[in-house]
Amino acid sequence: MSLRTQTHPYFAPRFTSSPTSSSSYRPITSSSRAAGPAAQNTHQDLLSPYQRRDSSKTAAAEASRLGSKRSVLSWRRSNGHAHARRLSAVLEEGSRGYSRSDKVYDDDRDKGRRRRRYFASLLFGPSGQIFSRRARRYIVYAIGIFFLYLTILRPILNSTLRSSSPAVGAASSGLKSLPTPHSVSGRITSTSLKQEVRRPRAPLPRSVLDKRTKDHKVEGGLLKVNPDSLVHPIYELIRDAREEWDKKVARQSTTLKEAVVEYRRRYGRQPPKGFDKWWAYVCENNVQLPDEYDQIHTDLLPFRALSPRDLNARINAATRLPDTYTLRVRKGSLRTLSTYDSKAIEGANERLEGQTELIRPIAKFLGDITVVYSVHDTATAVVGYDHKRELLEHVEEGEWFDEDDEIDMTLQGWSAACSPNSPIRTFDSNISPPSILPNTSIAHKSFISSHSTTMDLCTNPSLIPIHGALAGKSPKVRPLTPIFSLSKTSLHSDVLGVPVEQWVNTDDLPDVPWEEKTEDKLMWRGSNTGAYHSAYTPWRASHRTRLVKMANMISSSTNTSTNNHWEQEQGGSTRDRSSNPSSETVEILPNPKDMKSQKLKEGSKRYGWSEVNDKYMNLAFTGGPLQCNVDDGTCDDLATEYAWSKLMTHDDALQYRYIVDVDGNAWSARFKRLLSSGSLIFKSTIMPEWWTDRIQPWVHYVPVQMDYSDLYDIMAFFQGDPSTPSSSASASETPLAHEIALSGKEWSATHWRKENMIAYVFRPYLEWGRLMADRRGEMDLVYDEKMEEWRHSEMSEDYDDNDEL
Numbered sequence: 001m002s003l004r005t006q007t008h009p010y011f012a013p014r015f016t017s018s019p020t021s022s023s024s025y026r027p028i029t030s031s032s033r034a035a036g037p038a039a040q041n042t043h044q045d046l047l048s049p050y051q052r053r054d055s056s057k058t059a060a061a062e063a064s065r066l067g068s069k070r071s072v073l074s075w076r077r078s079n080g081h082a083h084a085r086r087l088s089a090v091l092e093e094g095s096r097g098y099s100r101s102d103k104v105y106d107d108d109r110d111k112g113r114r115r116r117r118y119f120a121s122l123l124f125g126p127s128g129q130i131f132s133r134r135a136r137r138y139i140v141y142a143i144g145i146f147f148l149y150l151t152i153l154r155p156i157l158n159s160t161l162r163s164s165s166p167a168v169g170a171a172s173s174g175l176k177s178l179p180t181p182h183s184v185s186g187r188i189t190s191t192s193l194k195q196e197v198r199r200p201r202a203p204l205p206r207s208v209l210d211k212r213t214k215d216h217k218v219e220g221g222l223l224k225v226n227p228d229s230l231v232h233p234i235y236e237l238i239r240d241a242r243e244e245w246d247k248k249v250a251r252q253s254t255t256l257k258e259a260v261v262e263y264r265r266r267y268g269r270q271p272p273k274g275f276d277k278w279w280a281y282v283c284e285n286n287v288q289l290p291d292e293y294d295q296i297h298t299d300l301l302p303f304r305a306l307s308p309r310d311l312n313a314r315i316n317a318a319t320r321l322p323d324t325y326t327l328r329v330r331k332g333s334l335r336t337l338s339t340y341d342s343k344a345i346e347g348a349n350e351r352l353e354g355q356t357e358l359i360r361p362i363a364k365f366l367g368d369i370t371v372v373y374s375v376h377d378t379a380t381a382v383v384g385y386d387h388k389r390e391l392l393e394h395v396e397e398g399e400w401f402d403e404d405d406e407i408d409m410t411l412q413g414w415s416a417a418c419s420p421n422s423p424i425r426t427f428d429s430n431i432s433p434p435s436i437l438p439n440t441s442i443a444h445k446s447f448i449s450s451h452s453t454t455m456d457l458c459t460n461p462s463l464i465p466i467h468g469a470l471a472g473k474s475p476k477v478r479p480l481t482p483i484f485s486l487s488k489t490s491l492h493s494d495v496l497g498v499p500v501e502q503w504v505n506t507d508d509l510p511d512v513p514w515e516e517k518t519e520d521k522l523m524w525r526g527s528n529t530g531a532y533h534s535a536y537t538p539w540r541a542s543h544r545t546r547l548v549k550m551a552n553m554i555s556s557s558t559n560t561s562t563n564n565h566w567e568q569e570q571g572g573s574t575r576d577r578s579s580n581p582s583s584e585t586v587e588i589l590p591n592p593k594d595m596k597s598q599k600l601k602e603g604s605k606r607y608g609w610s611e612v613n614d615k616y617m618n619l620a621f622t623g624g625p626l627q628c629n630v631d632d633g634t635c636d637d638l639a640t641e642y643a644w645s646k647l648m649t650h651d652d653a654l655q656y657r658y659i660v661d662v663d664g665n666a667w668s669a670r671f672k673r674l675l676s677s678g679s680l681i682f683k684s685t686i687m688p689e690w691w692t693d694r695i696q697p698w699v700h701y702v703p704v705q706m707d708y709s710d711l712y713d714i715m716a717f718f719q720g721d722p723s724t725p726s727s728s729a730s731a732s733e734t735p736l737a738h739e740i741a742l743s744g745k746e747w748s749a750t751h752w753r754k755e756n757m758i759a760y761v762f763r764p765y766l767e768w769g770r771l772m773a774d775r776r777g778e779m780d781l782v783y784d785e786k787m788e789e790w791r792h793s794e795m796s797e798d799y800d801d802n803d804e805l
Contacts, residue, residue: 199742201242202735205592208235220460221453222705225445225589227601232592233447234698234717238736240449241698248696252291260783262291270780272770276787277365278762285755292693296764299495300771302383302480305394305401308774313403315482315772318372324483325352327371332364340375347501348375351486354500358754358761365762367769373484377499377666378469379492380485384411384477385418388493391480411477414470417491418458427461434465434541437550438709440587442604447710448703452693455686456490463686463706468531468542469666470686487666487687495764498690498757502669506676506749512654514678514738520719522682522711523656524551524619525648528638529664533628543662543684543706544621545642550708551619552643555585555608586612589713591721607722615722616715619660620645653677657737658715660704663687675701675748680718680741684708690760694751700744 208231215229216236225233253259256279263271282290303311319326323345325338336356340348355373359366374380387407394401415424448454457463457470464470470489478493485494524547531542539545590603622645625638653659660682661668667687674681684704697703704711716722718737770779 199739202739204235204239205231207231208239214240218449221448221450221456222446223449225442225447225600227442228599230595230597230599232589232595232600232717233445234714235592237447237449237698241696245696245699248289248292252289256788257783257785259290260781266291266294267297270782272766273779273781274365274367274766274769275781277362278759278766279787281362281365281762282759285753285759287756287759288751289694293760293763294693295496295688295690296760296767300764300767301395302388302391302493303482303771305391305399306480306771307400307403308772308776310400310403311482311771312370314480315370315372318482319370321372321483323375325355325373325375327355327359327369327373329359329363329366329369331368332366334360334363338375345375350501351375351499355497357500358498358758359765361758362762362765366765367773369765369769369772371484371765371768372482373486373497374494376485377487378485379488379494379666380483381478381481381493382414382417382475382491383480383493384408384416385420387477387480388417407479409477409479413474414457414464414491415461416477422458424458424461424464427464434462434538435707436541436546437553438707438711440709440712442587442589442601444709445589445713446705447713448697448705451683451685451697451703452688454703454705455688457686458490465538466541466543466546466706467663467686468539468544469663471531471541472537487689489686490688496688496690498761499667499669500757502673503752503754503757504673504676506745509673509676510651510654512678514657514741517655517657517679519618519656520658521618521656522551522616522658522660522715523648523653524548524660524662525622525645525653526662526664527623527626528621528642529627530662531627533625533634533638535629535632535634539628539634544664545638547660547662547684547708548619548621548642551613551617553609553613555610585609586712588612588716588722591716591724594721594724605721605723611722612712616712616719618656619643622647654679657741658682658719660684660711672748672752675744675752678741678745680737681744682711682714690757691752695747699740700747702740 214236215231216226216233217224223233223237253262256276259279260271260275263275279290281287306314318324319337319339321339323340325336325340325348328335328337334356336352338348338352342348351373352375359371384407391401415422415427418424454460480493483494484497485492486497486499488494488496526544528544528548530544531537531539533539540549585606585608587604587606589600590598590605595603620643621638624644625635628635628638654677657679659674659677659679661671661674662684663686667689668683668685671681671683681701682704683701684706686706695701702714704714770776773779
């Protein structure tokens with residue numbers, strides 16, 4: 001029986017020193033001898049032969065082991081496994097006088113020296129040079145492999161990842177991977193509110209992404225082009241827009257408590273009672289951007305200066321105004337009344353029905369309110385600047401405006417609504433007539449950076465004479481009137497509503513992927529609305545007529561009598577060209593892929609109107625002249641001077657990759673449908689809408705100035721230079737156009753649903769109920785943590801009972 005299996009009544013001795021130590025074993029105490037004399041004697045007999053080893057043999061063996069390490073290591077390579085097994089067995093039997101760990105330590109130390117010598121031989125040559133020949137060869141190999149990856153492998157991998165991305169594939173085939181709304185019963189959860197479709201974005205030049213300073217100056221919502229810059233301004237606009245959108249999405253509230261805190265931070269007061277019900281609706285229906293409702297605050301702020309009695313009196317008076325309809329909620333029940341003539345106003349009943357569809361699902365959560373809408377698509381009232389400032393001062397001081405105070409009602413004109421220091425007060429459209437053709441010279445080039453900022457007419461008065469809704473009009477100021485309208489400008493005091501006409505469900509529309517669209521030109525079809533056309537109105541300067549005329553202009557060398565007649569009327573050729581000599585040709589910035597290291601002013605080129613219009617434009621009126629005076633010949637002028645075309649079907653329109661949307665008499669109701677088409681949408685407008693704070697220009701659509709001076713540069717950026725045939729839809733910039741088009745389509749599907757529209761009107765109706773309440777101070781929300789808890793089934797039943805959408 002070996003010592004390994006023998007039972008000992010004492011602890012076995014252990015090796016405590018190296019073989020060269022004078023004492024190889026731990027001494028056995030007298031107590032241990034007494035505990036087991038028989039076993040101890042047997043153990044000592046087994047170990048005695050090794051204790052009496054010849055010291056000379058031991059020294060010789062040690063010298064041999066330490067003297068030739070290479071032979072030892074070679075022996076271990078060939079006999080390592082067997083040696084390890086034998087050594088383990090011998091040590092267990094106590095047959096060796098030195099530790100196995102000592103030998104392994106010596107071998108490892110020797111291996112470390114050999115490894116260091118090996119790497120030293122790689123780095124240093126025999127003559128002392130820094131890198132040996134072998135090291136230099138390895139370095140050259142590494143550099144070659146790195147450049148091979150950058151030039152060949154990396155582009156292949158990136159294109160493979162983009163083509164195989166589930167989000168990209170879904171976006172081109174019906175958006176099947178869009179996040180679906182979800183909620184968890186028992187508690188309001190808002191994790192879905194920040195969900196966005198994450199797709200690899202089209203790359204921007206590294207020089208643009210790495211720049212911390214901006215080459216071009218942004219002022220008043222416009223980016224002013226720096227002619228000496230090496231960076232195309234649209235690159236900079238897209239970069240900044242992406243960053244701004246990502247920050248907006250990331251900072252949104254995700255709990256009711258956070259939403260209440262953000263409301264107080266923005267508006268300086270508590271949210272209205274029922275805000276928790278609104279938040280429940282937001283979470284249940286996955287309404288994104290729950291904090292972006294600043295337009296409501298701007299519209300309703302002056303009404304806070306009116307006492308509840310004064311406001312209710314004004315509302316009752318508004319219900320009797322002609323061409324209005326009223327939504328009245330009492331104890332959760334909705335009633336309507338109207339004062340318009342449905343036979344005289346086409347579509348009036350549909351507008352009333354559309355608003356009842358939006359309010360019916362939430363009526364029981366609103367309290368008692370009365371909301372008066374104008375049936376027309378234009379705004380109704382302009383409040384004088386001094387009167388509005390007085391109202392806001394009362395709001396700041398917490399006092400009611402005295403309804404008996406006199407208001408100066410003699411003021412007239414758009415400038416009456418603006419501050420005395422604003423640019424509109426020194427602007428005279430009669431002295432500064434509009435230029436029919438835009439100034440495209442590089443010294444005057446600019447692009448929209450903030451679309452909402454450029455819609456401020458007080459600081460951008462040059463928009464007034466070139467938009468048919470404003471040109472030639474001089475409205476009188478009115479008292480503050482509680483009217484909701486579906487469209488307005490920054491000068492109007494109406495409360496902005498949510499129009500529902502031409503709303504479409506993105507899933508119900510036919511889908512033509514970007515790659516299958518066959519037309520690369522910019523397309524527009526529509527009627528000649530936007531202004532009343534007569535000999536007494538400046539209709540030729542209106543936004544739609546200018547766009548169609550410009551897009552069908554021919555070069556001056558081939559001008560026809562029709563073009564000359566058009567120029568001589570309303571800003572004729574002499575006046576127009578003397579104030580804007582660059583209108584003879586179009587100057588276009590260089591295409592980004594052709595810039596290389598040249599400045600913008602060095603690469604820009606001038607083209608004739610025929611050349612750029614043949615390359616980029618397919619715009620025309622459809623049907624026949626509308627809103628024109630037949631007796632004075634204006635209708636005939638429209639028919640002969642402008643391009644007219646037959647109606648284009650929706651299927652034909654889907655073949656165009658680029659589509660422009662412009663205002664009509666008011667807002668453009670087709671924008672939702674256009675965004676859903678998957679084409680890149682250009683938009684020119686002065687009308688803020690309910691979604692303006694909830695969308696991002698240059699991320700979801702391309703903003704265009706009202707004078708169209710940037711239109712050809714934008715087309716050249718996305719579609720290619722007119723003088724370079726190869727610079728077409730297959731150019732390197734096309735992925736940016738495709739990305740913005742897809743982002744717009746996805747935004748339309750996720751941010752412009754009926755649920756988003758209901759969530760928007762929910763907010764002003766709650767605010768309106770607080771303003772109408774006799775005890776307004778008791779209508780603030782008192783936050784309680786229990787409000788964060790939400791029974792899914794109960795809330796779902798509440799909404800389902802009223803939801804008839």
